[in-house]
């Protein structure tokens with residue numbers, strides 16, 4: 640496209656610890672025409688995610704790290720401007736791994752089925768990969784039963800807030816862990832959790848014991864670190880741990896955290912299973928249908944936290960690590976088409 644200019648973030652340096660200003664650079668580039676098999680997408684939402692920090696590093700991981708000098712990879716959702724694919728037309732909404740940029744040329748995108756009355760922000764959060772991670776991580780890996788105690792860490796976040804509510808819908812007694820009194824109140828009042836432990840109070844072990852008088856049957860783990868150590872200390876026999884993420888370690892400059900009480904996995908005959916949402920792509924339609932039904936009947940609420948402008952992508956990303964975000968953090972790159 641001759642008259643379109645793209646602004647995109649390029650990875651200049653691998654962060655040591657927290658992302659710093661010079662690690663990424665905002666550059667301008669012309670927008671090329673899509674070739675056969677490609678689409679040109681006007682990005683609407685950039686779904687910044689903690690795992691983006693892992694992609695910035697060169698540790699052994701589940702996909703290739705972002706190369707230095709390359710656009711920063713990110714999951715985005717946007718509107719097709721031009722298409723070189725027979726199955727996708729201009730105006731369609733698509734999502735996939737693209738980049739922290741205004742316009743993307745992409746090959747591996749999937750069309751997003753629109754849900755009448757739901758904004759794109761819902762499709763980019765509760766019906767997108769955050770909601771699907773919560774859904775499959777809980778129903779396929781953690782599998783809480785009615786009456787069991789489920790602990791969800793980062794309970795006010797994009798994945799955690801949905802996992803906690805799905806646990807409640809399935810009949811579990813759900814205890815969240817979140818940073819700060821305000822967040823704890825938020826998850827109880829907004830999402831109906833039975834209790835919430837404010838790990839920033841500095842007594843997570845004792846507070847979790849008090850919040851889980853019958854012990855912990857299932858842990859939906861988003862954090863690792865001292866939060867997970869506390870869960871391991873209170874596990875019941877036969878507990879299941881769905882290892883979704885370890886955000887407490889993503890900025891580590893040395894080794895990642897390892898559990899202090901790993902022996903309890905034996906003592907309590909516990910099952911730990913890690914999972915990646917990408918393994919569930921063939922079942923996305925099933926997950927989205929169930930999540931949409933719960934959203935429509937009012938049993939599942941979602942909350943999005945939006946910062947506007949591609950130039951603010953690093954700021955939006957940093958909010959995930961400071962804990963500033965309530966619900967799913969999105970960066971709105973351009974206006975929604977469905978408003």
Ligand SMILES: NC(=O)c1ccc[n+]([C@@H]2O[C@H](COP(=O)([O-])OP(=O)(O)OC[C@H]3O[C@@H](n4cnc5c(N)ncnc54)[C@H](OP(=O)(O)O)[C@@H]3O)[C@@H](O)[C@H]2O)c1
Pocket residue numbers: 687688689690768769772793794795796797798799816817818819822861862864866882883884885886887888914915916917958959960961962963964966967968
């Ligand atoms: N396995 C998969 O396929 C998959 C897919 C998506 C996401 N994930 C993982 O799921 C987790 C949540 O992701 P999300 O996108 O929903 O992010 P999020 O929960 O919306 O945001 C991250 C939250 O983590 C908490 N946090 C940050 N640093 C922390 C620390 N050092 N100790 C304790 N809590 C900390 C903050 O909440 P507080 O204010 O409560 O501290 C922050 O709001 C991440 O670990 C992510 O990597 C995994």
